[in-house]
Amino acid sequence: MAGILRINIESDWHDWRTEMSKELAPAADDIYREIFIDLSMPLDDLTERINCNKEQAMARYDWKEGIDCILNFRDGTKATLQEKFLDYHQSTATFEETKSSGEKGAWYYCTAQYYFVGYARHYKYEKVKEFQDWILIDLPALHRHDAKNSLLWQFNQNKKDGRKAKFRYLPFSNVPVDAIIARF
Secondary structure: OEEEEEEEEOOOOOOHHHHHHHHHHHHHHHHHHHHHHHOOOOEOOEEEEEEEOOOOOOHHHHHOOOOOEEEEEOOOOEEEEEEEEEOOOOOEEEEEEEOOOOOEOHHHHOOOOEEEEEEOOOOOOOOOOOOOEEEEEEHHHHHHHHHOOOOOOEEEEOOHHHOOOEEEEEEHHHOOHHHEEEEO
């Protein structure tokens, strides 16, 4: 069984972000493997990419639950992970608050157990396929902190590429320590 099962919904929509996600996936996979070895939770060896269209059942994980990867550990247990690869100059844990349509964003519907945010600031123009910094968050722990109103969220609306999605974010330094699995 693949230690990292990547769910990829195929579509006609492509931009530099989708290309960045595909090209940075191996770097993220290496990070996940290292993190979970350090936690005495090694992943199975292989990585598999499942390509599907939105109508197929497997696609539901991504578009309905906000899950990009299923992690399979050597002891037979599983976990889910959502990832966000960014190139912004600040390091923030960023979550979609509302979609361009006005519907609630991934902060509300993502059921992943882990949330990875990696910054590849040298990818867009230099095509460097590595992260300068990253954080792996225990997403349910972050939701528990949010329920206590203990997070100093900042909010912003995306104005690039005609997108109108709104985001909530925290600088990495403001993510509660007990919600951080690993950080670089």
